[in-house]
Amino acid sequence: MNQFDAINAHLQLITLPEDRALVQRWFLRFLVANPRYSALQAAEIAVQVLSRWGMDVIRDSISEDWITRPLPATRREWESDGYRVPRDARPLLVTGVDGRQRELFLLFDVDLVREDLVGAVDHEPGREIAEPAEGASDLGQFALHIEERERRAxxxxxxxxTVLEWADVPVDGDVHLGPLGWIEPVNRNSSCxxxxxxxxxxxxxxxxxxxDAEGPEIVGLGLSLTAQLLIAWTQGRRAGEQLCGNGEAQVSDLEVGIVTWVVGKRLGFGAHHANVDTFRFIENHSDFPAPRDVDWGRIVETVSVMEDLLCGDLNPTLPVPGQERPATDAGPGLAHDPFGVVGSELALFKADEHGETAERWVLDFVAENPRFPLGTALSLGWQLYRRWGASVAGDVHRLDWVGTVDVRPVEEWALRGWVPRPGASLLVAPGTHGQEVYYLLHDDAVVADRLTSLRSVAEDTPRPLPFRPGPPDAPALEDFAELVSPRELEMLRNLWRGEVIPVIVADRDTESEAYLNRITPPYRLPVVVEEGVNPMHAIIERLSNWVLAWELGVIHSAPVIxxxxxxASEWESALVAHLATCRLGIDCERSALVEEALGRRDTVPGLIRWGMVYHAAAEVEDLLRG
Known part of the structure; x- marks a missing residue:
């Protein structure tokens, strides 16, 4: 459960409807009364204050100013202001932009010791709004209707x-009865x-x-439409898709109104009620609480994003690891030779109690993560096994989630607005030019730039490894056109890059060493076609056998049967073929030989040469990808 979900859970747990309604309205006023802190921090303070004071205090003192402004501040700030924090004072904990927790103390927790210093700390600073960026519109078309500060926002x-513009509609003197503001999608393609x-x-x-809209009404419309858009984005992030607040997402009118009112008040734009439901709820014209489907965590998150956006002052991005080698889970040499290191480790692990679990985990992780080059997937998979152990890696349902483990390079996390949490241990894998590349699990990252994070997750799409069509001079392989998909046909044409050409043969009567023509290129790869069976499996399995012979240096001398x-053994050939077919998106079912290899009882090290298996699989995959 993240921080926003925890806030929602706290507010939803209150049983009595009248108590829940009271706390919800107090909570909103608490957010508004503490603009010195981010919306998330103010919400965290409110939840802790509620737990400390209890419902009776909130109910009896709801009209008092201090109930929403208890002046939380750090120990250093109180000391600068002439107060002393007793040793037994209970701190409140809030989350900083770097993910670290800070201690705050309320006015009721401290003792005045130097009256002459009182007032040194401003407990009510608001956020400043940055000047428009160079080239950005100053919204001069609204200059006669809204103040300069709002236009800057x-x-x-x-x-x-997104931009704010007047609607291009005829003004004919009739009273407009429709909405005074709306979201208009303009360019939804990738060029935007x-x-x-x-x-x-x-x-x-x-x-x-x-x-027809005038003055403050325009500000309220701008705020509510922005809130509608950002709530939809927040909802879309949780659903794993990008949504727009123009009907694609079922955005609650009450949530839109609450976000509009809170942001308007916190930024000093005044109280703007986006709709009647919000007015009745906030102004306490009803004793009923908000409906259960109102997500208070989503409200707080959207307020945070919207404030950052309108102030033009995003949360600072913290530095990523520099020149010093950070703490990682990698063993010696793993980033430079993952095939050799993991192969040796797996050979030694086979005699261990969890040897089979380790082999199965690494095989599944590599097979189900074609988004990484095979060497990278091998390195990451092994480090995750060493970190999580057999209890996680041995999950019988791992195939349902092993391909969705959210692990990315640190640099990619930074571009998405995330940084390593303090004390996080990184993963390391080889880069394309031999350098070490550091990776980070989602659980080891914290948000440093929430707006960038929200946008990047909403737009996130999986990026598989590149695939090239066959070279122009490759044979058309028309005999295979009816047997395989167009993509698979291009894979077969890519074999021409290795001077290999698949050839359909009628039967196995021509099984001979001479038929392989392993002396001069092009090298013919014979294929027996069975009706109703995709020949890609047989082709890749046979190609795997060839590549293994090449890896062993016996391609020109080994007997052919x-x-x-x-x-190489049949087990090794089957494992290479399994890895290649899975990573290439071809039907990925374990053959009987693969299961036999993984379930073997002989624990003699080296019976399966895992380093060679994974390296050969990488060669087969690269050849077919072009």
Whole structure:
């Protein structure tokens, strides 16, 4: 459960409806009364204060100013202000932008010792709004209707690919009875990118304001439409897709109204009620609590994002590891020779109690993660096994989740607004140029830039390894066109890069060493086609046998029996073929030989040469990918 879900759970746990309604309204006023802290920090303080004081105090003192402004501050701030924090004072804990927790103390926790210092600390600073970025619109078209500070805030909408504009509608003197503002999708394709120079025709979204709207009403509309868009993004992030607040997401009117009101008050724009439901709820015209489907965590998260956006001052991104080698789970040499290191480790592990579990875990992780080069997947999979152990790696349902483990390079996390949490241990894998690349699990990362994080997750799509069509001079392989998919046909044409050409033969009557033509290229790879069976499996299995013979250096000397080189074992060939077919997106079912290899009872090290198996699988995959 993350921080936002925890906040929602706290507010939903209150049983009596009248108590829940009271706390919800107090909670919103607490957020508004403490703009010195981020919305998340203010919410964390509120939840802890509620637990400390209890319902009776909230109920009896709801009209008092101190009930929403208990002046939380750090020990250093209180000491600068002339107060002393007793040793037995109970701190409140809030989360900083770096993920670390800070201790705060309330006014009721401290003792005044130097009255002459009182007032040294400003307990009520608000957030400043940055000037418009160079090239961004200053919204001069709204200059006669809204103040300069509000225009500065809305000038930063370009950061989410959005602009604020008047609606292009005829003004005929009749009273407009429809909505005075709406979200208009403009460009939803990949060419739409946030940049300061966005205008109405180049933006991703346009917030349209009807000309009948005036003054403060325009500010309220701008806030509510922005809230609608960002709540939809937050909801989409949780659903794993990008949504827009124009009907694609079922955005609660009450949530939109609450976010609008809270942000408007915290930024000093006044109280803006986006709809009647919000007005009745916030102004306490009803004793009923908010409906159960209102997500208070989503409200707090959206307020945080929206404040950052309108202030133009995103949370600072913390530095990523520098030149010093950070703490990792990698053993010596793993980043430079994962095949040799993991192969040796697996050979030694076979005699261990969990030897089979280790082999199965690494095989499944590598097979189910084609987004990484095979050597990288091997390195990451082994480190995760060493970190999690057999209790996690041995999960019988691991195939349901092993391909979705969220692990990325530290640099990619940084671009997405995340940084390593303090004390995180990184994973390391070989880069494309022999350098060490550091990776981070999702659980070891914290958000440093929430707006960037929200946008990047909403737009996230898996990126498989690249695939090239066959070379122009490769044979068309028309005989295979009806037997395999177009993508698989291009894989077969890529074999031409290795001077190999698959050839359909009628039967095994021609099984001979001579038929392989292993002396001069092109090398023919014979294929027997069985009706209703995809020949790719047989081709890849035979190709795996060839590559293993090459790895062993006996491609020109090993005896050939049944078009197979008598070099590597059938188990090793089957394992290579299994890895290649899975990673290439071809039907990925374990053959009987693979299960036999993994379930073997002989624990003699080296019976399966895992380093060679994984290296050969990488060669087969690279050849077929082109």
């Amino acid at each position: 809305f000038s930063h909408l370009w950061k989410v690919g 990118r946030p940049q300061p120079t966005l205008r109405a025709d180049t933006a991703c979204f346009c917030l349209r304001i009807h000309p 049944g078009w197979r080189y008598w070099a």
